[in-house]
Each structure stands twice: as structure tokens, then as C-alpha cells.
Amino acid sequence: MEILDILIIGAGPIGLNCALEARENNLSYLIIEKGTIVNSLYNYPLYMRFFSTAEKLEIAGVPFISTAPKPGRQEALEYYQGIARQKDLNIHLYEKVQSVSKAHDIFEVETSKKKYRAKNVVIATGFYDIPNxxxxxxxxxxxxxxxxxxxxxxxxxxxxxxxxxxxxxxxxxxxxxxxxxxxxxxxxxxxxxxxxxxxxxxxxxxxxxxxxxxxxxxxxxxxxxxxxxxxxxxxxxxxxxxxxxxxMTGYLPDFDFLRNSGIDLTGDCLNPFYDPETMETNVKNLYLAGVVCGGMDTHLWFIENSRIHANMIIKNILAKERK
Missing domain, CATH: 3.50.50.60 (FAD/NAD(P)-binding domain)
Known part of the structure; x- marks a missing residue:
């Protein structure tokens, strides 16, 4: 069975950005997504407009052209799914990750369809799936x-x-x-x-x-x-x-999935543990990216301020490989 350099869970904007950074650095990668590309955005209200301007939602240096000062849901879907098409990203859709375990420094990721092996895993699952x-x-x-x-x-x-x-x-x-x-x-x-x-x-x-x-x-x-x-x-x-x-009481990350993956959750907000310099959790080579990092405080991270996570993660992985 192939051993990937990085397996990314979640094809949201931050998961896509992690994949683009991995490919830019010649690392083998795969994104696994339980729904469609940017599934959470797809499930947003039809006429929703972002708080951020278009340039603050950009990833991988690809310009986000919007006809309005604040882009809407459909424009964002076109932008992010367009990047996935243009870059021909390696993504498996409608495949749910069921467990992440580790043996001898290699992760085994079991999904609804098969098993995968990877040296590193990035969880970029967002928080929109479980209503509060x-x-x-x-x-x-x-x-x-x-x-x-x-x-x-x-x-x-x-x-x-x-x-x-x-x-x-x-x-x-x-x-x-x-x-x-x-x-x-x-x-x-x-x-x-x-x-x-x-x-x-x-x-x-x-x-x-x-x-x-x-x-x-x-x-x-x-x-x-x-x-x-x-x-x-x-x-x-x-x-x-x-x-x-x-x-409209908000949504929560899948805390059971995080716990079962070995990640420590602390405090009243069930904040997952990670190193803010590298995004690595208490499980070696298991990383968090995007809004999932905030635990119950789902207003802490969003696309605009978590785009940097991809670069931080790939930089840390490459530094380890050089050592």
C-alpha cells in the first residue's frame, strides 16, 4: 500500500490550500472529503455574503474576482471549485473518514470506502456539520x-x-x-x-x-x-x-473524532491542543488547520486568518524531513 507524505481530511478552502502547498513542495498528498468540494460553503444560505473582501479569501496566489465588494456564496463556490479543477487536485469526494490511528510512525486512515497510509495527517474539517x-x-x-x-x-x-x-x-x-x-x-x-x-x-x-x-x-x-x-x-x-x-444556535467541530484521533481537548471550549508555531497537535505529525482549531469558539478562526496554516504545516514537515 502506498504511503503518502500527507493525507488531508477536508476539502474546504484551508484543506485545498494545504494540498496546493504540498504539491508546490513535491510532497505526495490526498484530500478526503465526505461531501463536495468546499462542502460547508455549499450548505451556506443561498444568498449569503462574506464579511471579508475577495482578496482576503484568496489561496495559492490565485486572484478572486468578485463583482461586489463582499463576495457571495456562489462566487466562492466558483472560485474554490475552479481552483480544484484548474490545479487538478488529488481529491476523493463523498468518502467519510471514520478513524485515524498510528502504528510505527505511520498513520492508518480508515474511510467509508478503504484504508490509506500516510506519514502526516492534516485535519481541516471545519465545524459546520454538527448543530449546537x-x-x-x-x-x-x-x-x-x-x-x-x-x-x-x-x-x-x-x-x-x-x-x-x-x-x-x-x-x-x-x-x-x-x-x-x-x-x-x-x-x-x-x-x-x-x-x-x-x-x-x-x-x-x-x-x-x-x-x-x-x-x-x-x-x-x-x-x-x-x-x-x-x-x-x-x-x-x-x-x-x-x-x-x-x-440558528451555531455549529460544533466533531469532538469525538478529534478525541478518537488522540488529540487532547482542554478547557470549557474544548480547545484542541496544537503548537501555534507549527499547528502540530500532541500526536506527532498530526496537524490541525482552519476553524477546527478553535474548539467551541467557532468565531476564533475563519478563512481570512487561517490561510497561513497551510504554509506553517508544510514548512514544519519539510524541516523534519531535512533533519
Whole structure:
């Protein structure tokens, strides 16, 4: 069986960048991805726009040409999938990695299709696959959605949006403008400060004028077929009519996969251990790249500031080989 120099788990922007760096340095590599290329971006809301400008999303020195100051989901898909095509990257798609183990300094990676061997492994899996659940009765009802794509199914419906981050605010504004009756349940005292600066005044004004109802310092406690129950800041219980719940409560990395791969997780945010100079974990030659490095703090890393991880990892691998 071939022993690869590097096996990369995840074909997101950072995984692609790791592959490009590996090929640039004549290292054999393979990317394994459980979905399509940049699968997380594919599952973003259809009309989502990035906070970053196009040049800050570029990888491998390939220009990202956007028709707008802030590129959208479709432009990003064209850009990253276009790079994968143009560079003819070695990628296996729709193949899920099930385990990573190590014997005699060689990693054995078992997937849904076969086994691979590699000297080094890079985990660049992101965090968009596992919703951060509320753990309340009724959360498993079909009307509860943890992923939002577009507003049209919610026209003339009574919608509850849980959260106040970018995804929650986008869902609230878009569904409201397509005719939904929108109520936001927000556990904090205000709209999140991380909301895109050109969107934040919009949601605050819609709340102020009463077009969108917002309950701050509140928490959803139960979801029923036709209603939801929540507690307000005075601990009073309210029940309102409801057709759909958009639970925009965030997403988490696959912590079980990280633990089973031997990576130490520490602190309240379950931060995976890695050397910030090399991105190497406590398991020798096993690296992390991209947003997965942040543990539960999923706002710590993003494309713009984690593009450098690829260069750091390949530089460390080459330094070890020279020794």
C-alpha cells in the first residue's frame, strides 16, 4: 500500500490550500472529503455574503474576482471549485473518514470506502456539520431547522428565529421580507456585536419599529406542534403560535473524532491542543488547520486568518524531513 507524505481530511478552502502547498513542495498528498468540494460553503444560505473582501479569501496566489465588494456564496463556490479543477487536485469526494490511528510512525486512515497510509495527517474539517442543540423538548420535530438556505418556504408563516448572530439575523430579515411573521428569541441583551456592520442597523431598526418582534434575555424551553414556549428576562413563561423554528444556535467541530484521533481537548471550549508555531497537535505529525482549531469558539478562526496554516504545516514537515 502506498504511503503518502500527507493525507488531508477536508476539502474546504484551508484543506485545498494545504494540498496546493504540498504539491508546490513535491510532497505526495490526498484530500478526503465526505461531501463536495468546499462542502460547508455549499450548505451556506443561498444568498449569503462574506464579511471579508475577495482578496482576503484568496489561496495559492490565485486572484478572486468578485463583482461586489463582499463576495457571495456562489462566487466562492466558483472560485474554490475552479481552483480544484484548474490545479487538478488529488481529491476523493463523498468518502467519510471514520478513524485515524498510528502504528510505527505511520498513520492508518480508515474511510467509508478503504484504508490509506500516510506519514502526516492534516485535519481541516471545519465545524459546520454538527448543530449546537438547545436540548429542549420538541427540538426533534420536523418544523425545527438548524440549517437555513432561503426564505421562500416561510412566506406567511409564523417563524421563531433562535439566536442573534449573522445566520440568525439574515434568516430573520430575509423571511420577514418574504412575508413571514418573525419572532426572535435571544438569550443576550442585544444583537451580537459580530453581526456584519452593514446588516446590524437593519435588524435593529426592524425590531425598533415592531416589524420583527425580539425577546432579549430570553430562552426557548419547549417546542410543540403549533406553538413554542419561552421564558423572558423576568422568568415569566409565554406560549405563542408557531409554524417553524429556525434554530440558528451555531455549529460544533466533531469532538469525538478529534478525541478518537488522540488529540487532547482542554478547557470549557474544548480547545484542541496544537503548537501555534507549527499547528502540530500532541500526536506527532498530526496537524490541525482552519476553524477546527478553535474548539467551541467557532468565531476564533475563519478563512481570512487561517490561510497561513497551510504554509506553517508544510514548512514544519519539510524541516523534519531535512533533519
Amino acid at each position: 442543540t438547545m436540548n429542549i423538548p420538541g427540538e426533534d420535530l420536523p418544523k425545527v431547522k438548524h440549517y437555513y438556505t432561503e426564505p421562500y418556504p416561510y412566506a406567511r408563516q409564523k417563524i421563531v428565529v433562535v439566536g442573534s448572530s449573522n445566520s440568525a439575523v439574515d434568516a430573520a430579515l430575509e423571511t420577514y421580507r418574504k412575508g413571514a411573521e418573525v419572532t426572535m428569541i435571544i438569550r443576550h441583551s442585544e444583537i451580537s456585536k459580530s453581526v456584519k456592520y452593514w446588516v446590524k442597523p437593519d435588524i435593529e431598526n426592524r425590531i425598533a419599529e415592531g416589524s420583527i418582534t425580539a425577546h432579549f434575555n430570553s430562552a426557548l424551553t419547549e417546542i410543540k406542534e403549533n406553538t413554542v414556549i419561552f421564558k423572558d428576562q423576568n422568568n415569566q413563561v409565554h406560549e405563542i403560535e408557531n409554524d417553524f423554528v429556525l434554530a
